[in-house]
Structure formats: structure tokens, C-alpha cells
Amino acid sequence: MARALLITDVQNDFTEGGALAVDGGAALAERITAFLRRHADEYDVVVASRDWHDATGDNGGHFAVTDSPDGSDSPDGPDFRNTWPVHCVADTPGAEYHPALDLSFVDVHVRKGQGEPAYSAFEGTTDAGADLVDVFFDRDVHAVDIVGIATDHCVRASALDGVHAGLDVFVYEDLVVGIDPASSEAALEEVRDDGGHTGRSDMDEGRQRPGGAVL
Incomplete structure (x- = not known):
């Protein structure tokens, strides 16, 4: 059975200077690339997901659309939880x-949120229209390591959906x-309560992963 790496939403708008910047996002992109350079060959497939929202409308209520791009002029602006x-x-x-x-390591790209709210990479599709469960099923993937942005939103949702799958x-x-x-x-x-695992990577000495594989 195969193993996958899922890189979640390492996008310009989620890094410093972006519309929803997360502190440390740019440095994280560099760390993930360093990890890939050392460990990409230990994965059977590397997947990267992106938010890919429609330019018009509110994307099913996901955007707090107001007169200003950041919603600052409206009492009904974004609540940063659901809008x-x-x-x-x-x-x-x-x-x-x-x-x-470094995208040269990525085998499959997934886009999500196309006209509707979507946090989990498992809600997205490839350019060919396949969803992530199908991608993993076709490759006999049974284990998925997850990295990316943001821990408390899209990483969380993707990890929980992976466990539930x-x-x-x-x-x-x-x-x-x-x-x-x-x-x-x-x-x-x-994630841990639902049956997933969390821990730190160790790119220098290796780490024992649940299930016996060593990185």
C-alpha cells in the first residue's frame, strides 16, 4: 500500500503580504521545499491543494462582499470564522x-472552493475532475502526511476528512x-481525538512514524 504527502494551500494570499496572510507562511514554504528535497522519493504521490475561488459573487457566502475588499466599511464584514x-x-x-x-515535486494538483465554501482538500478536484479520495484510491494510498496552511482551518479540515475516509x-x-x-x-x-496523529518531522535523523515507516 502507498503513502502520500498532502501540501495544503501554500499560496500567496495565505503568506506575508497576501489578503489573508499567516505569519510564518513564507518561511513555511521554504521548509516544505527543504523537506521535499530530502523526502519526496519516500512518497508514492505528492498532492498540493489550493483555494480557487470565483471572481464574482460571494462564493456561497464564503466571502464577506462589501464596498471595500477587506470588508472594513461594513458591520457585516468578515468574521474570520465563516466569512x-x-x-x-x-x-x-x-x-x-x-x-x-518547489512544484517540481508535486504530482497532483487539487483546486477547491470553486463557487462555494471549502476548507478540506478532500472537497476539491483535479483538473480532470477527480476528487482526492479517488486520487488516493486509484494509487492504493493508505497513509497521508499533511503539511501547509492554516493549521486551524484547511489543515484541520483536510486531516479530519482524511481520517474519516x-x-x-x-x-x-x-x-x-x-x-x-x-x-x-x-x-x-x-485530529488526535479523531484517530489521526501529530508530531514533528526530523529531516536530519529520521523519525518513527505510526505504522512503522521511517522518515
């Missing part, structure tokens, strides 16, 4: 991967960044 400023609009620079992420999920705590430290830790705890 958000406009971000990761399809075919804009903000939706592109961060340039420090019957996959052996491991989130690398040092290869994710979140919006809020408290909610990020709560998200990791939720």
Missing part, C-alpha cells in the same frame, strides 16, 4: 502557490502554520 475577505481568486497572483514552494493521517506540527496559536493547538488535538 472572509476576498482571497485566492482564480487566475490571480494571490491564488498562485508561493514561489518558495479511513486513511492513516499524520500532521507534521513543524510544517504547518496557523492563524491563532490556541485554535491551532485545539485543531491538532481534535
Whole structure:
């Protein structure tokens, strides 16, 4: 059976200078690339997901659309839990991967949120229209390691969906960044409570992964 690495939403709008910047996002892109250079050949498939929202409308209520891009002029602006400023609009620079992420290691690209709210990579599809469960099923993937942005939102949702799909999920705590430290830790705890695993990567000496594989 095969193993996959899922890189979640390492995009310009989620890194410094972006519409929904997460502190440490740019440095995370560099760390993920360093990890890939050492360990990509240990995975049977590497998947990267992106938010890819429609340019018009509110994307099913996901965007708090007001007169100003960040919603600051409206009492009904984004609550940063269920509604958000406009971000990761399809075919804009903000939706592109961060340039420090080396895409040469990525085998499959998944786009999500196309006209509707979507946090989990498992809600997205490939360019060919396949969803992520099908991608993994076709490759006999049973274990998925997850890295990316943001711990307390899309990483969390992707990890939980992976667990619910019957996959052996491991989130690398040092290869994710979140919006809020408290909610990020709560998200990791939720993943563990649901049967997933979390821990730190060790690119120098190797680490024993649940199930016996060594990185």
C-alpha cells in the first residue's frame, strides 16, 4: 500500500503580504521545499491543494462582499470564522502557490472552493475532475502526511476528512502554520481525538512514524 504527502494551500494570499496572510507562511514554504528535497522519493504521490475561488459573487457566502475588499466599511464584514475577505481568486497572483514552494515535486494538483465554501482538500478536484479520495484510491494510498496552511482551518479540515475516509493521517506540527496559536493547538488535538496523529518531522535523523515507516 502507498503513502502520500498532502501540501495544503501554500499560496500567496495565505503568506506575508497576501489578503489573508499567516505569519510564518513564507518561511513555511521554504521548509516544505527543504523537506521535499530530502523526502519526496519516500512518497508514492505528492498532492498540493489550493483555494480557487470565483471572481464574482460571494462564493456561497464564503466571502464577506462589501464596498471595500477587506470588508472594513461594513458591520457585516468578515468574521474570520465563516466569512472572509476576498482571497485566492482564480487566475490571480494571490491564488498562485508561493514561489518558495518547489512544484517540481508535486504530482497532483487539487483546486477547491470553486463557487462555494471549502476548507478540506478532500472537497476539491483535479483538473480532470477527480476528487482526492479517488486520487488516493486509484494509487492504493493508505497513509497521508499533511503539511501547509492554516493549521486551524484547511489543515484541520483536510486531516479530519482524511481520517474519516479511513486513511492513516499524520500532521507534521513543524510544517504547518496557523492563524491563532490556541485554535491551532485545539485543531491538532481534535485530529488526535479523531484517530489521526501529530508530531514533528526530523529531516536530519529520521523519525518513527505510526505504522512503522521511517522518515
